[in-house]
Amino acid sequence: MTTVDDPRTGAAPEPTGPVSTIDYDERIPNNVNLAGDRRLQRALEGWQPKFLDWWKTLGPALPTEDVYLRTAIAVGRDGWAHFEHVPMEEYRWGIFLAEQNPDRQIAFGKHKGEPAWQEVPGEHRADLMRLIVIQGDTEPASVEQQRILGNTAPSIYDLRNLFQVNVEEGRHLWAMVYLLHAYFGREGRDEAEQLLKRNSGDLDAPRILGAFNEETTDWLQFFMFTYFTDRDGKYQLGTLKESAFDPLARTCEFMLKEEAHHMFVGTTGVQRVVERTAEVMKAKGGEATFEDGVIPLDVVQKYLNFQFSVSMDLFGSEQSTNAGNYYSSGLKGRWQETRRKDDHVLLDDEREMNYVEDGQIRQKTVPMLSALNLDLRDEYVADCANGVRRWNQELEDAGLTERLFLPHEGFNRKVGAYASHHVSPEGEVIDDAAWEAGVGGWLPSEEDRRAVAALMVPVYTYGEFAPWIAPPKTGINDQPVEFDYVHLAEEGMA
Amino acid sequence: MTVAPDPSSVASDLQWVREESPTWDADKVRVIGGAPEGAFVLPFSDGEQLPGDWFSARDAGGAVVGYGRLDTTWGGDAEILLAVDPGHQEAGVGSFVLERLEAEAAARDINYIHNRIRDHAQRDVVHDWLVVRGFRGPVDGDLRKRVGAGGRRPRPEARPASSAASGTPDGRGPGHEEQGGYVDVEEHQY
Ligand SMILES: [Fe+2]
Ligand SMILES: [Fe+2]
Numbered sequence: 001m002t003t004v005d006d007p008r009t010g011a012a013p014e015p016t017g018p019v020s021t022i023d024y025d026e027r028i029p030n031n032v033n034l035a036g037d038r039r040l041q042r043a044l045e046g047w048q049p050k051f052l053d054w055w056k057t058l059g060p061a062l063p064t065e066d067v068y069l070r071t072a073i074a075v076g077r078d079g080w081a082h083f084e085h086v087p088m089e090e091y092r093w094g095i096f097l098a099e100q101n102p103d104r105q106i107a108f109g110k111h112k113g114e115p116a117w118q119e120v121p122g123e124h125r126a127d128l129m130r131l132i133v134i135q136g137d138t139e140p141a142s143v144e145q146q147r148i149l150g151n152t153a154p155s156i157y158d159l160r161n162l163f164q165v166n167v168e169e170g171r172h173l174w175a176m177v178y179l180l181h182a183y184f185g186r187e188g189r190d191e192a193e194q195l196l197k198r199n200s201g202d203l204d205a206p207r208i209l210g211a212f213n214e215e216t217t218d219w220l221q222f223f224m225f226t227y228f229t230d231r232d233g234k235y236q237l238g239t240l241k242e243s244a245f246d247p248l249a250r251t252c253e254f255m256l257k258e259e260a261h262h263m264f265v266g267t268t269g270v271q272r273v274v275e276r277t278a279e280v281m282k283a284k285g286g287e288a289t290f291e292d293g294v295i296p297l298d299v300v301q302k303y304l305n306f307q308f309s310v311s312m313d314l315f316g317s318e319q320s321t322n323a324g325n326y327y328s329s330g331l332k333g334r335w336q337e338t339r340r341k342d343d344h345v346l347l348d349d350e351r352e353m354n355y356v357e358d359g360q361i362r363q364k365t366v367p368m369l370s371a372l373n374l375d376l377r378d379e380y381v382a383d384c385a386n387g388v389r390r391w392n393q394e395l396e397d398a399g400l401t402e403r404l405f406l407p408h409e410g411f412n413r414k415v416g417a418y419a420s421h422h423v424s425p426e427g428e429v430i431d432d433a434a435w436e437a438g439v440g441g442w443l444p445s446e447e448d449r450r451a452v453a454a455l456m457v458p459v460y461t462y463g464e465f466a467p468w469i470a471p472p473k474t475g476i477n478d479q480p481v482e483f484d485y486v487h488l489a490e491e492g493m494a
Numbered sequence: 495m496t497v498a499p500d501p502s503s504v505a506s507d508l509q510w511v512r513e514e515s516p517t518w519d520a521d522k523v524r525v526i527g528g529a530p531e532g533a534f535v536l537p538f539s540d541g542e543q544l545p546g547d548w549f550s551a552r553d554a555g556g557a558v559v560g561y562g563r564l565d566t567t568w569g570g571d572a573e574i575l576l577a578v579d580p581g582h583q584e585a586g587v588g589s590f591v592l593e594r595l596e597a598e599a600a601a602r603d604i605n606y607i608h609n610r611i612r613d614h615a616q617r618d619v620v621h622d623w624l625v626v627r628g629f630r631g632p633v634d635g636d637l638r639k640r641v642g643a644g645g646r647r648p649r650p651e652a653r654p655a656s657s658a659a660s661g662t663p664d665g666r667g668p669g670h671e672e673q674g675g676y677v678d679v680e681e682h683q684y
Contacts, residue, residue: 070674070675070676072676080676081674081675081676083674125635126610126635126636129635129636130571130608130636131571134568134569134570134571135569137569138569164674187632187635204640205640206605206640207605208569208570208604208605208606209569209570209603209604209605210570210602210603210604210605211603213605234679236568236569238679239568241679253679256678256679257676257677257678257679258676259679259682260671260675260676260677260678260679260681260682260683260684261671261674261675261676261677263671263682263684264671264672264683264684266684267684268672268684310603313602313603314568314569314570315567315568316566316567316568316569316570316571316572317545317546317547317564317565317566317567319545319546320545320546320565320566320567321545321546321565322565322567322571322573323567323568324545326567357514364543366543366545370545371545373566373567373568376568387684414601414602414603415566415602415603419602420512472672473672474672474673476673476674477673477674477675478673
């Protein structure tokens with residue numbers, strides 16, 4: 001990797017911490033010594049053109065010349081990014097695993113204390129492959145869903161962030177495909193093909209989860225998706241980062257480093273929407289409406305309610321036999337497993353969980369091992385609350401008394417203990433009639449979505465922002481906010 | 495699983511009942527415990543609560559003749575279990591249970607279900623039975639089936655016309671999130 005001194009690309013800082021450099025001379029950049037395994041290298045080079053076809057067909061629709069993107073050039077403890085303008089289809093998608101710790105031990109389950117696995121144990125092969133396929137299916141799905149968003153970007157800065165997230169979700173697909181190719185033989189290669197054949201919204205071969213088959217039609221939805229749903233993925237990565245299967249753990253650890261910026265995009269995207277709305281509310285001394293050119297706060301709340309509730313469904317049922325088995329066999333840990341102060345085996349542990357009985361939300365005690373989906377979901381909910389606090393700070397700073405909030409965990413759920421019940425955002429179990437009467441105020445209606453969509457007029461002038469969103473505080477990699485982060489192709493500007 | 499291929503005559507008088515609080519009870523011992531040895535490993539004791547979503551298939555008189563279970567974990571990982579009472583084989587109960595489980599998965603916005611057949615005497619028979627019903631996969635691995643085609647949520651109709659230097663005092667890597675940098679999960683600020 002050459003260090004470019006072009007002032008436009010920004011000074012790349014010296015790397016710190018142990019560094020395993022990435023080989024960019026290879027067709028597939030990697031730090032796994034791909035050149036040392038010809039068969040694997042050839043197999044992945046065979047998959048590469050299929051990936052590029054997929055990117056060109058189902059990746060971002062807006063024609064661009066190039067985009068100011070980061071690529072990883074080392075995966076040392078502190079990470080190190082290189083930024084430059086690159087045509088997106090020439091982005092160096094590669095295979096980057098976090099540093100190996102040769103002494104790493106399994107931290108939980110029945111194999112606790114044994115050395116981490118460098119190969120897949122036969123007995124766990126099917127389960128591990130399934131976990132990798134499911135993770136791999138979500139990564140490209142969001143790229144497909146967000147395909148047309150570039151056409152309505154509120155600024156060039158936001159457009160760049162969208163594309164950065166998109167190319168990295170593509171890289172996350174690479175990360176899973178590498179594992180499938182390297183460790184699961186012919187079956188793994190078949191699954192890698194399938195990951196490109198299932199497509200978001202395809203009726204015959206959709207993505208695995210319904211939630212990943214809907215087009216993202218506006219930028220508020222994109223920010224909410226990135227905040228709630230991408231975060232959901234982050235929590236799953238956090239459990240796989242603990243896996244006894246070391247290559248999976250190291251893969252996910254590096255993916256989590258990339259996710260930091262994705263989380264930033266979601267959090268501050270919503271925050272900037274709220275900031276702008278709050279500004280108008282303050283100036284008017286009352287409610288802001290679509291006529292004011294901003295997104296009314298109650299519509300922001302409805303979008304929040306929707307995205308939070310569908311993201312909660314992604315965790316599966318509160319109780320699951322498989323989740324317990326994954327844990328006991330060492331395939332998948334808990335969020336921050338090593339920081340937990342218990343025996344990391346959990347055979348005798350219990351916890352409380354909510355359920356609905358006789359129109360009431362009650363609690364029961366269940367074995368901890370059966371409730372690990374819920375354990376992860378609780379960690380996620382606590383994290384979600386942090387962003388809401390940040391957003392409310394904008395309202396407080398504007399001297400307003402209105403606040404956003406996370407709806408009750410039982411609200412609008414299709415999966416788990418609440419699935420066959422209606423629960424209001426405040427957590428009251430209600431009947432069909434009360435649900436029908438209230439739902440228009442809780443979830444975005446067609447009309448709400450149409451009105452938001454009507455605000456989505458592209459702003460492609462450097463440094464300018466659509467009136468419904470505040471500018472960010474700083475730019476990317478020390479560049480000014482008005483930097484030319486994206487060069488549109490001629491046809492993109494028409 | 496103990497079901498064998500049966501004609502398309504899916505028993506029409508069966509009822510599908512969701513168990514609000516599933517426990518390991520006498521009916522389950524009879525139906526699931528009646529399967530060939532090794533078909534299931536469900537190490538539960540009497541009266542123990544069961545994880546997952548459980549449903550029973552009941553005949554006109556209310557007697558349990560089959561069970562279905564859906565076990566879902568992160569990302570739409572949905573495994574099914576189905577069992578038919580040894581006294582009600584080849585009467586369409588298995589097909590009924592499978593059909594209903596598929597509908598349950600689809601209602602949860604899940605597009606694929608999977609099943610893995612444990613190594614037991616009737617493994618090949620069960621594999622054939624599932625393949626006939628649309629599952630794909632090896633006898634010793636995951637069998638997967640697309641479910642709920644067309645049952646998608648309606649789509650919204652609306653359509654829109656460095657950085658801090660390395661070795662910073664707080665120890666975070668170059669860039670920080672807001673600068674677009676790579677940041678260890680322990681240090682995430684957003
Ligand atoms: Fe990702
Ligand atoms: Fe992401």
